[in-house]
Amino acid sequence: MSITKALQDWLDGGSSRMGQLLVRREGGGFSLLHHEDAARADLAAFHDPEAAREIARYDDAGKYRPLKSAPNLRHGWELSLEGLEDLRLALDFLYPAALGAWVWRREGRLAPVDFRRTAERQTGMYEIVKRLSDAQADALAGDFCADGKCLKTILWRIAPGRPVTTLPPAKFDPEREAMSLLCAEACNLYVAAARKVVR
Numbered sequence: 001m002s003i004t005k006a007l008q009d010w011l012d013g014g015s016s017r018m019g020q021l022l023v024r025r026e027g028g029g030f031s032l033l034h035h036e037d038a039a040r041a042d043l044a045a046f047h048d049p050e051a052a053r054e055i056a057r058y059d060d061a062g063k064y065r066p067l068k069s070a071p072n073l074r075h076g077w078e079l080s081l082e083g084l085e086d087l088r089l090a091l092d093f094l095y096p097a098a099l100g101a102w103v104w105r106r107e108g109r110l111a112p113v114d115f116r117r118t119a120e121r122q123t124g125m126y127e128i129v130k131r132l133s134d135a136q137a138d139a140l141a142g143d144f145c146a147d148g149k150c151l152k153t154i155l156w157r158i159a160p161g162r163p164v165t166t167l168p169p170a171k172f173d174p175e176r177e178a179m180s181l182l183c184a185e186a187c188n189l190y191v192a193a194a195r196k197v198v199r
């Protein structure tokens, strides 16, 4: 199924929340905003899906957001979009690749990658993450990937038969939201943090 069709079905099923976003139907199109801004009438108006790229870049304090799935999406804006393709594009700027991962998982095509395989692939200054022990990787996930820092649902394990154990069960439930943000492989920021642990 195409991503756009899956998005259409999701909306037709009455869903409206993705991460910290709220999707509203607006005339023949849609609007996107921070879900905590639903009752506000003083939002800055945007109309181009490309604006989502800039909205995603900084938090409320103007600080750069290296991790787009961190729960620090800025407030105070509303993005009006003409149709489904524009909505899809804006969602991809706000939560890169999240829609595709969600569709792939539903179709059984998303293949999580164990941290050991991710570590094996590292070269150069990141090569030392191969030396991170299972216990260290577990402890790092418990801190770095907690919902207070990243909203994604973890699908990867540390190694075959060795799951992450330092986070609550909901953190591993891909059905916990109507469209959970999925993490199929430890991200580059986790790998960078792992490097610091080893050093």
Ligand code: SF4
Pocket (backbone or CB within 6 Å): 069, 144, 145, 150, 151, 152, 153, 154, 183, 185, 186, 187, 188, 189, 190
């Ligand atoms: S590894 Fe996944 S869950 Fe952890 S911080 Fe990175 S994106 Fe979030």
